[in-house]
Amino acid sequence: MDKMYLVKKLYQAFVTIILVLIINFFLFRVMPGNPLSMIMRNPNASAEAIAKVKQLFGIDQPIYVQLWIYFKQLVQGDLGLSFMYKQPVIDVIAEKLIPTLLLVGVSTIIAIIAGVLIGIFAASRQGKKVDAFSLAFSLITYSMPTFWLGIMLIIFFSSTLNLFPTSGMVTAGKVFGNSLDHAIDVSKHLVLPALTLSLVLIGQFVLIMRNSLLEVLTEDYITTAKAKGFSEKLIMKRHALPNAMLPMVTIIAINLGFMIAGAIQIETVFSWPGLGRLMYEALNNRDYPLLQGIFLIVSVCVVLANLCADIIYGYLDPRINKKT
């Protein structure tokens, strides 16, 4: 891979993150709502107590000083103190990040694998019943309300079949003998939310994979390959698929970033202790430091996912490297 290409992309990613940080900082502060009333819900608080709290959370300073302090602390790995939890933001986020990554990671992998497979399957049998069926399946799951789907799955798999727990990430209060039991417990709890999220995601992967593959299959070089007498399978695999995968990489990259924060509905239905719910709560409570922290993580995820996509592009499509 071209080193310059990589360096340039990394530089762009870095600048994007810095810009996002600055915008986030001001974005939350122009929102209506006074954070002080949320930090101290004590209407009888004395002026000294208010001053003390303001100082503790750094909101007694002018806003540009606050921005400077924010960046200074950020460099030291300190994201500030959450107004709501009265704890370091980094600790609050760390606790919720892993559940979200687990849920989103597993669901995305399942959705990508299944989506790509079904897409190929449908495209290679275009116009047949299988194709129509896959299309219908994708459109239905894609447009299905997430909340409703989640509840339906709970009613079916938990209430009726009694196979999986309804909610949470672990059996509440259970003491685990070893980490394996813990892992099994988490897996059981993961099945339904991951299934719901995968179902919601599969649709778009199938549609894009199918369309992109169909488009590629009409290209001249495919006809040439056919004329050369290569087998259908070989043409599909060596000639069509690599090109058809390009739009998929884009859509996956875009999705990855958003899903970190966008699993709010799934997290709510299944009471999954993730970042999405935390963000909603933080927003409601005007918890600027926490919101900034979450947005930082999400921004970094989006930027990283795009960076990965760029790198994978270069790998899938050598022309991109050479252009730079």
Place this chain on the structure above:
Amino acid sequence: MLKRGFSIMLIFTLMLGFIAVPMDKPNAAEPVTLKVGWTAEADSISPFIAYSISATEIFKLIYDPLVAFDNELNPVGRLAKSWQVSDDNLTWTFTLQEGVKWHDGEAFTAKDVKFTYELLQESGLGLYAGSLDGVTSIETPDDFTVVIKTDEPKANMLQMTTPILPEHIWKDIKMEELETWPNESPVGTGAFKFVENKAGEYIKLEKNDDYFYKKANVDNLLLILYANTDTMVQSLKIGEIDAAINLGAHHVKMLEKEADFDVVSTATHGFTELSINTWKDAKSKGNPLLKIKEVRQAMSYAIDKEKLINIAYGGQAAAGSTLIPPSLDFWHYKPTDEELRTYNPEKAKELLESAGFADQDGNGIREDEEGNELNFRFMVRSETSEEVRAGEMIASMFEEVGIGTKVEAVDDGLLGDRVYDNADFDLFIWGWGTDADPTTILNVMASDQIGSLSDSYYSNEEYDQLLDQQAKIIDQNERQKVVHEMQKILYDEAPYIILLYDNAIQAVNKTKWEGWKKVEGVYFFSFNHENYLDVKPVTAKEEPATDSGKSDAKGSAGEEKEESNSSSAPVILAVIAAAVILMGILIYRKKKKGISIDDDM
């Protein structure tokens, strides 16, 4: 590639199978755990930080007050064994329980009481600080006597549920740290010891075997947080939890059909009100027409509360009238038939007419002679769909009598800001919860609370005087008369239109558990914690007790859903196999790109 894809799916399905199958295996040796589902997490477990009602429920379980409430809401001694008050009603002497131990083994003494009260007073932080108003000195002549002096007779001395905290732990916390010190593992004297608090998931408590008052029948208590009530109901139905708090109106009918559950939907000690900006000060940014009493009264005639409750609240609430909810029936003032303003749009129109408001320009909104229209800004809280719907309904009810409104759904933060920014509002819907003692809620309408608790900016000298007066009357029957008089004034003046008394909707599993007792109509969030202590598993009737010594409360009933470990082996294998295969595929794919192997599909 297709084939491999299918093999991955096959393995995944297999994994699911292994994970899913062995769920139930009752185990008699397991501890008895009561699992309660709720939807509102405690904002903190430090009494200096928390303001939520969920937090008070936890404090009740971990800590003890000096005096608690029995099931009839009479004060009964808890950490205080007995008490007496001097003839001038200014000196209270509490004799404390002896031999009480903190959860960490230290001895509880009078010093802890003095320390807690003084720390609360000095810091002014938290829910409990306000109830100590009027206390001037606290003395501890010996380890088990507390003498509390007040400057005026203190009527609510026995209605303070302030948790007593251990001095040996809290004395190390500096005053300026109190606002942020999380109290991560609280130590109390209460019925339950704190085990762990997983934010966003659950709080686990265990029985305090040395509890001096009444030992719990369960070994563990879990309060499990649900982000969604529909999921919570499913969880309750399949036995993952034994009780559910904060259910929705539509769950009542659903659960009433099930024989296993007892569902209650009872008015709580709270109300939802339409708050009206009545501030007389020139700084007020509200519409001055709202200062006219007849306009406010006309508004209350215009609202069809029954319809509101049936449509917006699924019928699960009671029509509101005066400030103190009827669930506190001793303090609640019931307006006479003459006083009561029920839905009567004609009466509303009449009142507005006589106050000089008529629709002269024919736009459907009445105005006075100078042309000032009865047109108001109306905020509802976007978080609560019921209140948003109620707001829309009220707006159309007002329209019928010629009052115009502009409904705006805002979040709590913005609503609070507007209300406290020199009363920059006209109308809004919100609610209050009340204590067992009426002072706190009556205080909301006091003139000196403007800029603080007051959110209708109401001010009335007579009311203020009565408020002071009632706080000093020790004879509760005498006090009741004053409290009733105050509510009568408020009802007539209508700074609040109490729309409804909210219902608490809770359900408990009565097939698995027995001993559920309602306090004031509810199982949870009542004024005491007796329920948590009394409830116990229904002892299985079919199974004859094998060991007579052990045939007590520790049945298997509560623990049906605990997984056993016997299923581990196949799952381990499946997980490892899947991981290895997945890794293999990834590595293989990577290599292939470089070497370019021919078709293998």
